[in-house]
Amino acid sequence: xxxxxxxxxxxxxxxxxxxxxxxxxxxxxxxxxxxxxxxxxxxxxxxxxxxxxxxxxxxxxxxxxxxxxxxxxxxxxxxxxxxxxxxxxxxxxxxxxxxxxxxxxxxxxxxxxxxxxxxxxxxxxxxxxxxxxxxxxxxxxxxxxxxxxxxxxxxxxxxxxxxxxxxxxxxxxxxxxxxxxxxxxxxxxxxxxxxxxxxxxxxxxxxxxxxxxxxxxxxxxxxxxxxxxxxxxxxxxxxxxxxxxxxxxxxxxxxxxxxxxxxxxxxxxxxxxxxxxxxxxxxxxxxxxxxxxxxxxxxxxxxxxxxxxxxxxxxxxxxxxxxx
Amino acid sequence: xxxxxxxxxxxxxxxxxxxxxxxxxxxxxxxxxxxxxxxxxxxxxxxxxxxxxxxxxxxxxxxxxxxxxxxxxxxxxxxxxxxxxxxxxxxxxxxxxxxxxxxxxxxxxxxxxxxxxxxxxxxxxxxxxxxxxxxxxxxxxxxxxxxxxxxxxxxxxxxxxxxxxxxxxxxxxxxxxxxxxxxxxxxxxxxxxxxxxxxxxxxxxxxxxxxxxxxxxxxxxxxxxxxxxxxxxxxxxxxxxxxxxxxxxxxxxxxxxxxxxxxxxx
Numbered sequence: 317x318x319x320x321x322x323x324x325x326x327x328x329x330x331x332x333x334x335x336x337x338x339x340x341x342x343x344x345x346x347x348x349x350x351x352x353x354x355x356x357x358x359x360x361x362x363x364x365x366x367x368x369x370x371x372x373x374x375x376x377x378x379x380x381x382x383x384x385x386x387x388x389x390x391x392x393x394x395x396x397x398x399x400x401x402x403x404x405x406x407x408x409x410x411x412x413x414x415x416x417x418x419x420x421x422x423x424x425x426x427x428x429x430x431x432x433x434x435x436x437x438x439x440x441x442x443x444x445x446x447x448x449x450x451x452x453x454x455x456x457x458x459x460x461x462x463x464x465x466x467x468x469x470x471x472x473x474x475x476x477x478x479x480x481x482x483x484x485x486x487x488x489x490x491x492x493x494x495x496x497x498x499x500x501x502x503x504x505x506x507x508x509x510x511x512x513x514x515x516x517x518x519x520x521x522x523x524x525x526x527x528x529x530x531x532x533x534x535x536x537x538x539x540x541x542x543x544x545x546x547x548x549x550x551x552x553x554x555x556x557x558x559x560x561x562x563x564x565x566x567x568x569x570x571x572x573x574x575x576x577x578x579x580x581x582x583x584x585x586x587x588x589x590x591x592x593x594x595x596x597x598x599x600x601x602x603x604x605x606x607x608x609x610x611x612x613x614x615x616x617x618x619x620x621x622x623x624x625x626x627x628x629x630x631x632x633x634x635x636x637x638x639x640x
Numbered sequence: 641x642x643x644x645x646x647x648x649x650x651x652x653x654x655x656x657x658x659x660x661x662x663x664x665x666x667x668x669x670x671x672x673x674x675x676x677x678x679x680x681x682x683x684x685x686x687x688x689x690x691x692x693x694x695x696x697x698x699x700x701x702x703x704x705x706x707x708x709x710x711x712x713x714x715x716x717x718x719x720x721x722x723x724x725x726x727x728x729x730x731x732x733x734x735x736x737x738x739x740x741x742x743x744x745x746x747x748x749x750x751x752x753x754x755x756x757x758x759x760x761x762x763x764x765x766x767x768x769x770x771x772x773x774x775x776x777x778x779x780x781x782x783x784x785x786x787x788x789x790x791x792x793x794x795x796x797x798x799x800x801x802x803x804x805x806x807x808x809x810x811x812x813x814x815x816x817x818x819x820x821x822x823x824x825x826x827x828x829x830x831x832x833x834x835x836x837x838x839x840x841x842x843x844x845x846x847x848x849x850x851x852x853x854x855x856x857x858x859x860x861x862x863x864x865x866x867x868x869x870x871x872x873x874x875x876x877x878x879x880x881x882x883x884x885x886x887x888x889x890x891x892x893x894x895x896x897x898x899x900x901x902x903x904x905x906x
Contacts, residue, residue, distance in 0.1 A: 371745055410670060450674070467746075
């Protein structure tokens with residue numbers, strides 16, 4: 317097996333009676349990189365993780381993790397992976413330290429070594445103070461950090477992060493992101509599933525977009541963005557009454573009619589030439605108009621995602637985002 | 641063990657599986673210590689039955705409460721064991737539905753280790769329940785009529801019975817979606833088996849059909865065995881019947897439970 321590919325999956329298929337969870341998925345995660353698997357609920361992300369973690373058997377296709385075949389050598393796979401996520405959990409009745417020590421013991425560490433490893437991980441995830449408390453007293457963010465710590469006890473070479481921040485508030489999400497970034501900096505290979513486009517954008521080297529059990533797109537985040545559409549120029553005049561005038565200038569410069577959002581007092585137009593930004597600055601200046609916002613931007617992953625899946629109905633609600 | 645293994649596969653030996661099972665059993669015991677209220681559930685119920693039956697019906701059934709106490713304590717020991725053995729099904733179901741099992745299964749341990757752990761932890765539960773029951777019974781005036789040495793033998797028999805009976809709970813626990821359903825379904829089984837027996841009243845007073853069932857009911861046979869052991873009287877006859885039942889329960893429900901376990905985790 318090729319050493320520089322940590323996770324390789326070919327043609328994974330999984331069916332449940334009526335529904336097809338995976339309809340032939342290929343994945344390849346080079347060692348030391350993070351693959352973000354992005355998709356709405358029910359896209360097959362968790363099914364793929366469960367197959368790659370040997371918790372589930374695929375109906376067809378095959379996969380290897382660090383050279384171990386998930387079907388023929390599940391124990392070999394389990395000895396190199398760590399799993400964190402919505403489904404793999406820790407015992408709520410036990411304390412953080414007890415949970416981590418238990419896992420260490422199950423990984424055949426001697427008692428003292430298991431305790432030491434638990435203390436080390438609690439310290440690293442800033443849970444030392446909470447290490448003696450039962451998990452059920454933890455906040456959501458602490459709970460996820462402990463979940464992550466639990467998956468790291470055995471120093472796994474490959475880490476599965478299955479929707480690690482679903483249900484967390486933005487602050488707790490940031491905490492988890494920082495932890496994941498730290499792991500990646502140390503050279504971990506990770507497969508991250510998420511419904512949050514921003515999360516994939518922030519953490520992943522490459523992004524694979526799942527929809528209805530298929531891979532609908534694959535690439536770096538900027539590649540995906542570029543594939544869907546070019547850049548746009550956004551202008552938000554300070555004074556609302558300038559909107560008409562700015563709209564005319566923008567239309568003149570870009571040769572397209574800008575999208576106008578009256579509520580946000582925002583004008584957006586597609587541009588092919590990035591130098592138009594400075595032209596726009598000059599024109600606004602000449603007209604004596606000041607702008608609160610003037611930016612050249614790639615489409616958001618939200619827009620990319622919408623364009624790729626073409627199916628707004630299956631997307632999770634993301635109230636914090638407003639589509640331009 | 642449960643894998644469709646081809647040559648290059650990494651295997652886990654029996655010794656290692658047992659060690660992992662013991663580690664997980666320790667977790668189960670730790671949980672019992674942390675949630676004494678869960679244990680209280682299975683401990684207090686039989687004591688309530690003991691107190692209620694002895695003081696309420698004891699005189700009517702046996703003439704006086706102290707001779708009824710001698711009749712009913714061995715029976716309630718059996719009832720306690722049965723009730724305590726339901727917990728393993730609930731515990732396993734909870735672990736599966738909460739995702740704790742997935743964590744275990746993502747580790748390089750034997751597939752059977754979590755099951756071994758849960759069942760071994762149950763032994764501690766039986767022991768605690770039975771000791772508490774015997775202490776309360778002694779305070780109420782129950783006396784072992786044979787010798788003190790009979791107590792550990794009786795305990796061991798109850799543990800063996802619990803280890804056989806718990807596979808029904810494991811089976812149900814792996815079939816139903818949530819822990820509450822395990823409890824509900826097991827109650828449907830346990831109530832007729834416990835009450836349709838001679839543990840509270842001698843079966844001679846029952847109508848013929850019930851008496852016929854009560855006489856072959858494993859709960860009656862075990863209660864009679866314990867009565868023989870602790871109070872004095874025949875042991876071999878009822879013990880043979882009880883052992884036959886235990887073997888039969890094991891033969892039927894162990895494979896069913898294992899199949900359901902594998903299927904649930906597939």
